[in-house]
Amino acid sequence: MLGFNEPEFLAQLASTVALRPQIEELVDRLVEEGFDTLLLVGAGGTYAQMWPYEHWAGRASTLDVRAAIAAELVVSGDARLGGRAVAVFTSVSGTTEDSLRAIEYVKGKGAFTVGFTGYPDSPIAKAVDAALVSEPKAWPFDPQMLLFVGRLLARRGEFEGYERLAGELAGLPGVLLEVARQAEPVAAAFADAHKDTDYHFLIGGGNLWGFTYLYSMCILEEMQWLRTTRVHSAEFFHGSLELLDEDTSVIIFQGEDETRPLTDRAESFARRISKDVTVFDTRDHALDGVSPEFRGLLAPLVLDTVLGRVSKHLERVRDHSLDLRRYYRVMDY
Structure with missing residues (x-):
């Protein structure tokens, strides 16, 4: 596989699921x-994740669980934060400045802080109350979050399947390696077909x-300097659909939760307009x-693996390194 370090891929994933005892x-x-x-x-990506x-x-628990953008949290505040709050942070490098400021803010409100990162001596690992460390550069953080939230829901009597889920996650490295292998020719074909495409319209939900x-x-x-529009499948019919024409590259991410019909509906319409619709569907993978x-629940992990192959092939056909930046962490802002 192009630009794929199999031992590193397996080691990084294994290190995330190996955190199960510490997380529990x-x-x-x-x-x-x-x-x-x-x-x-x-x-950015860790917020979206x-x-x-x-x-x-939100579907399973009565606990107040909310995602927050680190920088906005600091400047806007949160009146509900206090000594009975827990705040979870993730950072690949452990150096994200917005997150460091947010850790200081929530700790000042009395919240207990948890950090997932790959570097035990990083600023974030040192700043949080509890740091759980995987292999360096391990991405994404979904295994840790599945274990953390799954265990929490289980302890609250809101998720009966935790023990089985956690047990199955032990096999995740091998499962996702097979996903990557299956995705390789699909990724290469997509990249070859879109070498000169400078705009993509992305749809996903749930x-x-x-x-x-x-x-x-x-x-x-950020990594390919391409223009995009992104829209939630439930919101697709409330404005963004007007941007479609027959040559628009439409990329659809389809999973297996209860929102699948909403994405099906958006796909059906997009195909009526565009001749260039690509669907990446987790159902295409066995996940033995x-x-x-x-x-x-594993859909984000599966598609992260699939699109990781797409990214490497876009880098190839466009001769544009995924590490190249003009502004991000290059200029002061």
Whole structure:
């Protein structure tokens, strides 16, 4: 596979699911001590990656669980924060300045802070009350968040399947390696067909809306300097559809939760207008060892793996490094 380091891929994923004992011990302690607000804080991609877990908790729990943009949280404040709040942060590098300021802010309000990162000596790891460290550069943070939120819901009597889910996550490295292998020819074909495409229209919903936002902004825009529109499948018919024409590249992310019919509806309309509709559907992957009832929860992880292959092939055909930036962490702002 193009630009794919299999040993590193497997080691990084294995290190995330290996955090299960530490995550369970931490969640159990927090539940026993008691808290009534869970804030999921991020910036850019790590903010978007919190949305599936806000979405899951919103459907399953009466606990106040909210995602927050780190920089906005600091300047706008949150009157509900206090000593009975827990705030979770994720950062690949452990150096995200907006998140560091948000950690200081929520700790000043009395909240307990949790950080997931790959660097034990990083500023974020040192700033939070509890740091849970994986292999360096491990991405995405979905395994840790599945374990954290799943254990929390289980302890509250709001998720009966936690033990089975957590057990199945142990096989995640092998499952996602097969996903990557299956996606490779599809990714190469998409990139070859869109070498000169300078605008993409992305649609996703449910627990894939965060990934839709992330792939649009953090990959196509930030890493490839391509123009995009991103829209939630439930909102597609309230404005953004007017941007479609027969040559528009439409990318649809389809998962397996209860919002699937909304994305089906958007896809059906998009195909009536555009001749260039690509659907990345988690149903196309076997996910051996994953129970049917958990497939929807794993959708962000599956598509992150699939689109990771797309990104590498876009880098190839466009001769534009995924590491190249003009402004992000280059200029002061």
